[in-house]
Amino acid sequence: MRANLVRAAPTTLFSSASSIRVPRACIVSKWLQSHGYATLETAKPQTVPLRKRLKDEAKRKKAEARTNSPKTAKSKETQPEQWELTVGIEIHAELNTACKLFSSAPAAAADSNALPNTNVAPFDAALPGTQPQFQIATLLPALRAAIALGCEVQRKSGWDRKHYFHWDQPNGYQITQYYQPFAEDGSLRLTAEDGVPKDDLNGAEEIAIGIKQIQMEQDTAKTTHHPPSTYHVDLNRAGHPLIEIITLPQIHSPQTAAALARKIQGILKSVDACVTGMELGGLRADVNVSVHKRGTSGSSHYGGVSGLGQRTEIKNLSSFAAIENAIVAEQNRQISVLEAGGVIEGETRGFTLGATETTRLRGKEGEVDYRYMPDADLPPLIIGSDLVAHLKDTLPELPDETVARLQKEYGLSSKDARTLASLDDGDRLEYMEETVKLLSSRLGPDEQKKAKLGKAVGNWVLHELGGMFTTSEMWQRCPITEVELADLIANVLQKQITSRTAKQLLVSLYDLPADGKRPTIEQLIEDGNLRLRPLSDEQYVELAEQIMDENRDLVETAKGRWQKGKMMWFVGQMVRRSEDGTVEPEKAKEVVRKLLEEA
């Protein structure tokens, strides 16, 4: 059933894939343990999305009914503007590596077609007598990420065990960097273009969000449910390297939080630190949320920021929308509790996309004690400053730098530049730049105004060609080569064909198999007799006069009064009546204007 659905509507692939994915182990197990039920049966809700959704829906309705009772009067008086929201985010990203963090088994992402439990070294299955062997190469993408996020790479960091029982955690602990993370004190700048709301910018060009630390750690195994009560554990992902990025609580709007996550994803992709984005489960986020009344100082502090209200944590958000909506929901909940004279409990909460409220998973009393302990098998991680310097020097262009360059070199608008830079993992940008290069060499020095060409190509790549591809996969199969597109645009710019013709050519090319035998753009233009053969000046006048004669009444209303609309009607008629590609609207307009003035 699900397979059919996916085939019929490719766009649902992402959402269903991410809902199949089981939540991170720590959350699941903490939650299960805190509720005391950890049987296979009770774990069902996570892997039966529909049932869970229905259940959550029912719960939400119940909660709504509750708030609609006596409290409603108060909640209606909620004054959100009096409250300041404070948010910090933790983002988990799967690193792009060839092997696992502590074994030479291939990493899950490097071999996504592997049969379950085939990419498993003895240590990954926690066989007796096995030990971790740190794989130095996994450090490279982690370091690139840390550098791109402006962090200080620590010369010495360490490995710690975080203990909890769950079947997706074979050793009974996760190896992470709790006491000494490898990177600290980073910062990210966000602007309105990134999605920061005006209020949050408060007149400034940009805001900076501090990154407290980045740590490396192991991913968990994957659980799949085989109804009614069988669960399969696939260890291929167990031990895959992750980084956890922890920001300071310096975010003050839900949109900014989502913008930050989006920006981090963009940066991680641009430096090749991670393979898949949030939509494919390569990124997951936890957010901590607190509110306090403006002008007052709360009594809580964390991450070095004081004066905050009591915070709650919302775990395992797997989309940007979920981050934003969860924060909105939790902000509203906290404000209404506080305004009703209540107290916020430090607790862990969950959020389902589409819900209007977060739900309590466990309170402080249900807190799992992770019993962090340094891993005595692993020596400290010592990172030389020469390696960091080398990676800094060879770091790929970051998204903000790309956008600035596109605007400067190709004269693209900020919006187009951002879109181009973010599409298709940079493939689209590469395609565009290659096309501009080809076009410049074709058109010779006179017309080599890079900005103009860049703008034209940008427009074709983004809008004309872009309109034909609605998903990333379609783009990957784009049958139109850079050479063909450059030829096409060259013909338009040299007024050999009209834009309309060019667009039609694009569509017909799209349907022709790209087997090397298909005709070139020039051939297509010749074969279709599409080349623009402009009418002579006399022919223009003749055609215009003919149409005017047929429509004397319109001429009367149009003449002398500069009704542009009427004038353009005549131009349109001229284009329509003549053979395709023979009338240039600009020229036709001049002729019509002149005749109307004389009439």
Next chain:
Amino acid sequence: MNAIINEINTPTPHSTGSLKGKTIAIKDNIVTTSTPTTAASKTIHNYTSPFDATVVELLRSHGASISSKTNLDEFGMGSHSQQSFFGPTVSPFKRHGVALSAGGSSGGSAVAVAQGQVWAALGTDTGGSVRLPAAWTGVVGFKPSYGLLSRWGVIQYANSLDTVGILSRRVADARTVFEALNVFDSQDPTSLPRSVRQRIAARKERNSAKGLRIGVPTSYIISELSPAVRAAYSSTLTSLQNSGHTLIPIDSPTTQQALLAYYILAPAEASSNLAKYDGIRYGFRPPGPDARPKLNMPLYATTRGQGFGDEVQRRILLGAYTLSSEAMGNYFLQAQKIRRLVQQDFDRVFAMSHPLHDNATSSTGDESGKGVDIILTPTAPILPPTIEEVEQQSAVERYMNDVFTVPPSLAGLPAASVPVALPVSVQAELGADDVKTAGMQVIGQFGDDELVLEAAEIVEGLR
């Protein structure tokens, strides 16, 4: 005696090398592909490893014939080899007709060697598990410096302390096995790298056998030291002095705290290392779902509750507690500090500096400022108790046997237990079936394993 859990019948195909034709037993917490490796636990009583431990491969490649897997205290946790899923191992010696404790946890290996069933045996030594059974069964037990012998394939108990140790009848045999195993192994992240091994090798062209400066820790003359062991210790020291060695009283103020620190750190690491035994991927698992939410029994409570024996459960619980966020500061961190003090205590008295430490604690040595070459202590404060006495002991009383073996373990130092004859007067008081020897422990500076073996040979040769 119940020393053997599994016999290995596969003959060694080729036999050349330093261990040619020698039969060697392996403690059953070191994995082998040819037979199950059980750690004497119900949890993995039917588990067979898909790979051989590095030390097992090395023994074979030097021509040894691996003859059997020996009994132990479950996962190496115990001092009497009584806590085994396969039943207790007992010593061949008896007192008034009652079997004596073989010591633990490598009791099976010690008994197999003592009885001549094998030429030598591998054990593991975390806080004395090779040295104590060696002392109580009258054989040689050698625990090398931490990091010299590979732990790949050694089932972890407390991985910052675990070492592979060797049991044999003669010190020379222990050396032969040690030399075969003493190589770097990239599969063990705590294996000392070649560069450090070379540094260690380069610096010990010092005084050997003749004229050792022997440290005698005054604080080891504790009230628990039995008259018999004390007599053996005194006569050994006297003999050494008579042979031209110098006895130097040394101060080691942390001896008593060391035992406390050990029984915090080892269980803490055990609670972590044994978390993997959940019955999911291998090992014992009771039928039915393993959780009883209504009875407040979370995941794996049944599997682990039934799979582990009492002593293992005790140490896991102890460790889980000392690692908990409430208790960590008072126990685990304090114990780590004591561990550091113990290391500094040793560094202060040895003439040779620690090859892994910067000159943070430079050796001040004794009054003459020269420092000692080795330290000599009894291996255990008492002669082996009978198994009946063991049964009546509390857990804490049992832990007391490790008081002399734990300090070098905490510091990662090489130490060997050598049997010395009990004075005739003591032997006369004991019955004919009783032990005739007591174990003396030679401790050396980190990396000074060769000197420890030489000194052990000197002690062995005293008469």
